[in-house]
Amino acid sequence: MTAYAPTHLPKWETLTEAMKMFIAFDAGMEFQSCYAFTAHVNEALIGKWSAATHGFMANVEQRLKRALHRQGLQAIPYCYLVETRSRSGRSSTRPHLHGFFIAETPIDAARFQVALERAFHPDLIRKTRQRAIKVEPAYDNGGNFAGRSQWLSYMIKNIDRWDARLGKRRVHLSRSLIGIAREAWELRREP
Structure with missing residues (x-):
């Protein structure tokens, strides 16, 4: 088995x-505050x-930033990827978002869901809510560390697929999420 010192881990910029x-x-x-979402x-x-002319x-x-601001969640850490392919990647689908956010309380998670609904389904009818916007806690898969990556692996499965509507950019990471990731990475790299 090869052991790496923390300083051998890549630098943040790479x-x-x-x-x-x-x-x-x-x-x-780690703090049991991560929620996964899908928004059609x-x-x-x-x-x-x-x-x-602004682009998709x-x-x-x-629209999402404005909806989050109206809910008082402008600083919530979140990210998403806009996807236009099916699970297998073989056929195209309507654009939808897969992502996650870190909420300190379940109330913040509920407010994030309201922001998603107002941003992407302003005329949403309650009976179709479950299919249009889905937010759920990202569970730890029974304590199995390997299970943590399942949602992210699914989320980014078609990250490299080209779609003219989206252009080159289909991923968004909020500044607050980048800050959390950077701090966590620096802690891992400490000798």
Whole structure:
């Protein structure tokens, strides 16, 4: 078995966005405050944003930031990836978001769900809520450390697939999430 000293771990600047998400997710799991979400975007918004000059991703980001601000969650750590492929990656689907956030209380988690609903389904009817927006605690899979990566592996499965509507950028990490990931990484690299 080869042992690495903490100083042999890569520097922060060389880490990929996916690795930064894994580090932040792990930190959230340590404090049992990590929540996973899937948000399907309303078809009317998809058509409107696809035709806009600002681009699809800019509209997604702006709308979610505004909704979070209205809920008083502008500093909540979160990230998401906009996906346009099926689970297998073979066929295209409507754009939807997979992500996670770190909430200090279950009330903050509920407010985050309301922000998602208002951002991507402003006319959401209660009976369809479960299918359009889904937020749930990211469990530790019975204490099995390897199970922690299952949601993130699923979340980023099609990260490299090209879609003209999204352009080059399909991942968003909030500044607060990047700060948590960076601090957790620096702790791991301490000798």
